[in-house]
Structures are given as structure tokens and as C-alpha cells.
Amino acid sequence: MAQPVTKVLVIGYVWPEPRSSAASGHVMQILETFLQQGWDITFSSPAGPGEHKADLAVLGIREVSIELNNSSFDVFISELAPDIVLFDQFMMEEQFGWRVEKHCPEALRVLETSDLQSLRHARHQRLKDRLKANSDQDDFSELFAPALREEFELMADTDLAKREIAALYRCDLNLMISEVEIELLVEQFGLPRQLLHWCPLMVELPSAPARAFADREHFLSIGNFRHAPNWDAVLWMKTTVWPLIRQQLPDAQLHIYGAYTPPKATALHNAAQGFHIMNWAEDALQVMSAARVCLAPLRFGAGIKGKLVDAMLCGTPSVTTPIGAEGMYGDHPWPGAVAHNACDIADSAVRLYKDQTLWQAAQQAGTMLLSERYQYAVHGQALIEKLRYCQQHLQILRTSNFTGSMLRHHFHKSTQYMSQWIEAKNRHSPTD
Template structure:
């Protein structure tokens, strides 16, 4: 069997729009470096912001939902590994892959723990939280390996939920051959926020920025705030007010290192999960930020109190202090880059993952016998998604 991996995505990767898009592209490149022939399949249409996967050497495919043509497609590919980009992608397609071959390795890229994000959203219905939790945990148990991007989430799964570490691979973002470039306080100005603005935690963060910005502006009359991002919800458009220094600036289409022209990232995230791409980028470029305990979760910061505030008043005061004081801003910038190098400026996590994957491939039967819960959840009585899909497929044939 050839070393061939298939990534199945809910959408086409948009690395410039979201951390999830950056993540899946980084994984594809890693598999290619490790001598895998990389394929990507989705039922979605590409957008103008979709990554050019052909340029990356990735073979792309359009697939249909709820169709047995997918099994025919998998048979032709003769796969070694399948990677699902979300738990509900695994629900839709993993049983079809198993119908073709039981030797294919199933990997779930959790991106972040959706049930944690849902639970932390105060608007979530408790029944919805329980449903997402049960479905996502079932997906983790069914998969041979699940990629966990946050050290907090790795500990939560292994220590609190008692999931075997054999089923999990801690794999954060990484930056090989990282070399920090120092920033100069006097070469920077203004605040910024960046992210997919339709993503609920980001939408809520912009609402909060609009609420606290007048207090910051009162103390720093010359400062401006630039909110960058695609897919702007209608509810946010009312905040665009250049005369008040609050700019909905659209997508940041320049090279990301040009973010360092801004002095401070403001990221008042009240809920969410995983590693926040905006925090990762700020640390990469040595841009001081003010965020929340949720925002910095999973980042191993040596001085978290300098950049963390969960109270609005504290948030404003820290933002103003960092913006105004070069003697505070400069060491914060240097500390963040040092923390980045220690946690992400290494290939050890991706190297460990491929060693773990090799062990699973070599001993897949033993690996699965050690996971009886997964075996139970793969049985017919627990595969509601399978039979719903078969029902839809039959209905479609009658139309």
C-alpha cells in the first residue's frame, strides 16, 4: 500500500481567514514532507480566499454527501490514512471508509474541542452542550488518533475525562527554524483585532471592543483600532466609525508580518477553545497583546498577568499602559517571542506525532483492542449518522 493520505474537509482551507485553515494546510505540508501523497476532498465549493492546494502539490477532489460513490472513490485511492477536519466530518464519512477497508488509519483533527467552546458560550442551550460533548467524544473514541492543539485540552481529556493518551496526539502549531526579529516601540502605532468575524467568539469579542473602546480612546485620543477579518455579520457593521477611531477594515491582505506595524493586539475573548491564531501570530511577531484567560489558554506564558485581563476595567488599564509605556512594551514583546520559541519554535511535536502514527500503523489491531469503547461505538447500534445518511441517499435516488 502506498503512503497516501486523504484529508476530508467540511470546507476548503482558508489559511488567511482562520486558524483552522492555517492548521489544516500546515498538516498537509507535514504529511508531504514525510513522503505521503496528499489528497484533499470536500463537498463544498471553493471561495476566492481558498488556498491553492494544487500549488501545494495536493490532489483535490469533489465528493458528494450521503452517496455510496464515496466508497468507490476510496477504493480507487488505496489509502493508508484519512484525516477528518472536524468531529462531524468523521461522523459523515468514517463508517463509509470502514466499509471499504478496516486497515485504513482514522485521524481526527479536533482543531479545538467544540464542546468546550459550546459550553463556555453563555447563549448555548444545556441540551445542545450535552449533544456536542457526546458526539465529539464518541468521534474521538472511534478514531485511531485525535490531534489536540492545546496543552490545556490535552490535560482536560486525559486527566479529567480519563481518555487514554494512546488515542491522543498533542500537536500545536509549530514554526521550524524560528528566529525572532525584535520590534521597536517607536515604529508602531494603533491597536488591532483580527479573525473570521462570523466565528461566534470573534463576533462577541468585537461587540465587547465596541463597548470598551470609548474608554481607551478617552485616554489615548490619537490611537486608532483596526478590526480585520472576513465574513462580517450585519450586526457588527454599525460599529464602523472612523471619526471615533474604530475601523472595520476588512481582510488583512498584506503579508502577516506587517501586523507588527501595530502596537497592540486587543483580543477580549469571552469564550472559545483551542489555540487562538491571533495570539499565536502576535507572539510570532513580538506584538504585545491584551487578552483574557480564555484567550491565552494553551499558551505557556512566563508572564501571563502582564497580558491577561478578564474584567473590562482591568482590560482597559492594561491596554493603555502597554500602549503608552515603552519600558513596559519592549520587555513584553521580547518575553512573548521567547515564550513562542520555547513552545512553538520546534519540530519536536510533529516529529513525535509521526512516530506515534508509525506505531499505530504497525500495530493497528493491538491499538484498537486497547480501545474497547471505540469498538463499541463503531458497532451498528451506535451509528445513527450512518443510517441517517443511508436514508437520505435512498430519498435522493427517488427524486
């Protein structure tokens, strides 16, 4: 007798734009993994469609718009009766988790974190404090790769961390893109390891050889301008890193691509300085394949970086910081260079740009790293096996996660009362 098809509901913070952000790309990889199982998928979001939204319907995924604080979602999810509910970012669990609990209590609750937002925001604040206290724009080594205990102390008192960690507890499984974040959550925040599953970016290994050294030119940087770490990196390149590179390579050109280019970014364009703001790339892999070196001087951030995985896919060596490379390469050599200050970033970039032997070794290191850590087949299978295990042992897992059960009970009750009050208020005019 045929088994019933697994029904999955995804509640997205935004509609996926895989060509605009790594976070959306990861969501699409997860959806493709589900589709390969023949699962029935519905993607919903309270957000409006973005300029570069993926066409999910073409893939056979239903698209349903939903609203915040609207009981119409109750009818929708009751009729759908999903077996698995995937929250894309913890804010969606906050908004809709209690409704899932109310109408589909037996559904497996999964949170796709993308990265730890509370870690990223805490690091951003640390950078702001450093810039206020010290005008030096070269050395930021004290910000890079501190001990996990220091990261915990930086985050622990923040409202965002308390909200995010609570959401992780309330879910049955949390998909973590970075092993460093898993260790932070387990060792410092005390989350049970069984609640966390390592699911990094998943890629198919390239079948054709990458473009050769002699067939490439220019430096490249890429990333969504709406993402604060990317914008900060652009500013650091403009003021400090790029002038150091141009001192050694006077004719060097830097092409910066990114979705949703704001006027403040366009204003940085200066052809005379070789600093080119190129707006959105229709095909990110194409422009990455044409570049000789990828620059990603990130001074804060979390998770792992899609631009650096793309660089490996294209055989493009990259120069980044410990923040950029965090959680990405394990015990393997980095396919390029990891530097702590602007001078070293510039020197490393110039060496890679000029030294073909060094460049080819970095390219080979990237190919090896992809094979060892990012293969789609390996992580896709591991994800499906983990989800099936959790479904089969759901009650045992929930009983052992008493903290999560307690948080669900209190949070969802209070959220339900607040939502009912808002809905009742919205039904009446101010004069009633």
C-alpha cells in the first residue's frame, strides 16, 4: 500500500530570491530537496513579492499569501493539515507558531535559521563601538574570531538573542548553516544538541573545468546591498582596502555587484579610481567566473557566506576576514587568503592577482573544499533522514525538550490573547 505524500508548509519571511541572497538560495536548496522526495509543498509569506522573486509555481510549489494577525490563516492551515511546518527565520515562528500549535499540534516544527541574527547584530554593535572609540581603519583583529564565551556575553543580555533562542527551543528541529553557531548554542546557551542540525549551503560540483588564470581580469565583490555586513564591506573597501590595492596595481579594477543598489552605493562609483558599482548581476556565477580574485572584507556577520561558496564553484580565489571564513573550511586550507587587517587583505589580494602558481593552488583548494563540505547529495540525504527520524520519534523528542514545551505553552497562550485583541480592535472603527 502506497504511503501518503508528506505535506510541507513553508512560512517565509520573504519570497525566495536566490539570485539576490544566499539565504534565499539556501531555502531553494531545501525546497528542491523536498521536491526530490515527491513531497507536496506550499510556500506562504506575509511579504510582498520582491523584484527578483523565484517562480515557485513552475517547480510545482503552491504559493499562498498570508497576513499577520489575521485569523484567515487558521482556516488555511486547518484545511492544509501539513505534516511538516518550516519557519523561514525565527520571526515567522513568533508570528505564526502559536497558530500552528493550535491547529496542527502534531506537525513537525522546523526552523531554518539562515544565520544567528542575534550574533550578527551583536557583532555589528561591537564594530560600531570600535569605530567610535578608535579611528584606525586598518586593524580590526580584536573583532575577529573571539572566544565563544565572549560572543555569548556580547549576546546574552540582548532582546534579540532572548527572542531567537526561545524560538529555537520551541521548534522540534533547527537547521543551522554554521558549525560555529552550533557550538555557540550548545556550549554557551545550553541548547540540547539534538535540536540542531548542520545543514550548510548545498551545491552540485562543477562538471567543467574553471576558467584559467590568463582568461580572467579584475577584482570582484558581490552581495545584496540591503544586507548590512555587505554594505559595511563596500565602505571599508572604498575608504581603505581598495586604495591600498591601487597603490600596488595602479590599473586595477574592482567591480561591485549587488541587488537593490541604493543611491548611497551608486554615489561611490568612481571609474577614475577603478571602483565600479555595477548594480545587480543577472548571472552571479558568470561574473564571478570572469573575475580573477573575489574580495569579501567582512567586518561583522554570521552564518556562512554564499558569495564565497560561489567563488569556489567558479574557481575564483577569495580574500576575506576570519568573520567571512568562519564555519566554512574546517581543517582545510582556505582557497585564497584570510586576513585580519586592511593592509594584509590588500597585500594578499595583490599576490593572488599577480602570482599564477599561488592562484592555481587556491583554485584547487576551493574545489577540494566543495567536495569535502558542500555536496548537495550528502547534505540533502542527511536532512531528509533527520526529518524522518524526528517525525518517527516526535513525542519522545518533545518530552525530552521540556524547556521548549514550557516556552511554547506560555508564549503561544499570551500571543493568542494579544492576537485576538488586535483582531477585535481592527474590526471596530475608532468611534465604536
